[in-house]
Amino acid sequence: MAPLDTDTIAAIATPLGLGGLAVIRISGDAALTIADRVFRPAGTKAPRPSNALTHTVHYGWVVDQSGVLDEVLLTVLHAPRTFTREDTVEVSCHGGPLVTKTVLAAVLAAGARLAEPGEFTKRAFLNGRLDLTQAEAVADVIHAQTELALQAAQEQLAGKLAERINGVRDRLMIALAHIEAHLDFPDEDITPDTQEALQVRISGAIAYLETLLASAREGQVLREGVKTAIIGRPNAGKSSLLNQLLGRERAIVSPVAGTTRDTIEEVANIRGIPVVFVDTAGMRESGDQVEQEGIRRSREAASAADLVLHVIDGSSTVAADDAALVAEFAFKTRVLVWNKVDLAKPTFPSDGIGVSCITGEGMEALKDAIAQAVWQGDAQGSHGHACINARHQDALRRSHASLQRTQAALKAGAALELVAFELRSATAAIGEIVGKTATDDLLDRIFSQFCLGK
Secondary structure: OOOOOOOOEEEEOOOOOOOOEEEEEEEOOOHHHHHHHHEEEOOOOOOOHHHOOOOEEEEEEEEEOOEEEEEEEEEEEOOOOOOOOOOEEEEEEEOOHHHHHHHHHHHHHOOOEEOOOOHHHHHHHHOOOOOHHHHHHHHHHHHOOOHHHHHHHHHHHOOHHHHHHHHHHHHHHHHHHHHHHHHHOOOOOOOHHHHHHHHHHHHHHHHHHHHHHOOHHHHHHHHHOEEEEEEEOOOOOHHHHHHHHHOOOOOOOOOOOOOOOOOEEEEEEEOOEEEEEEEOOOOOOOOOHHHHHHHHHHHHHHHHOOEEEEEEEOOOOOOHHHHHHHHHOOOOOEEEEEEOOOOOOOOOOOOEEEOOOOOOOOHHHHHHHHHHHHOOOOOOOOOOOOOOOHHHHHHHHHHHHHHHHHHHHHHHOOOHHHHHHHHHHHHHHHHHHHOOOOOHHHHHHHHOOOOOOO
16 A cells, blocks of 8 residues: 655635635645635634644635635644544635635645545545545535434444454454464364364354445445336326425326426435435337337336336226236336326225325335335344445355355365465455455555545
């Protein structure tokens, strides 16, 4: 792993745009010196940043050669009690894009370098403030769209996932130490008792990795959301259903069939799950070329969706088109939604949910059904206690495969060198998750996905 860059870095840590405040973060050995160059404290006895006590806030102005740039509050944070474990200064200025960029430009002119995406968090990792799973959780906290997603990210940030990963890695390290001890003393064979203990330890690790891998889908759901297509015949109430689920008027609703000509996507929080609803054009035979294209896109959206809500007009006899759609998307995870129960009380299958998009009747039951379909019957789930991401999943799978080969080699009485090789591979793959065996390329790939200023 490459040594930590000692440059002092700076970036805007808040979103660009109009706002009451913006924050410019400065981190590195020269942070306080740079702050001395650009900050003029108010009051004749006020200390310069380099002489200020740690974790204190100071009122004054950011200046350059042209004069005063903005009235600010400046926070001084001495290492190691900072996010990066480096000396850090945070400048709170007014939140307009121009003034924020002007203050940042003054800081860069005074000796700081513009931070790369995710570089503050990368330094926190390299300085031992966070492990790699916690560093990734910083981004997850920022991007969380629901309470469950935020809970999952916060538990990972608190080190819950790292605790589990380090626990299984420690057990594998103990097993590896036993085998390498026998490699150092080749005249001493592994006793049956010792071999049995190693098999038990490895079997336990395999089972534990399988438990972690089982949470992969949950992590994907909470981080990326569930793509849910709302399909049905024209005027079944698809757009009205979308508006009800969103709690606002997003889609145009009209009694004229074929109003929706293209797909509309919106995210809603359904029982803590970020659900990406896709409102589609009504599926029917049509001679209108524009409508035909909308219907083609609707079928594409339904085929690609994780979940389908099939809306049927429950106030009239089920049409042949609805039966055809039921058959066409029988392979999808879906919920049948019988709309317009305020007009009639239809008899529908036990797996259907009756709703009224006018009165809101049945909406809570529908939300429950969506959550149940997403969690595939497990309405509770672990909900983020160990929600692994795609990178974790890849490392766990490689470790799992190496452990299975380790177990097979031990049972077959293979050379201990082969057993040790596979066990080392398994341990290294596990170590990648928390960053103990991470390469520079891996770190660059992870932190390049972060926003500037984080």
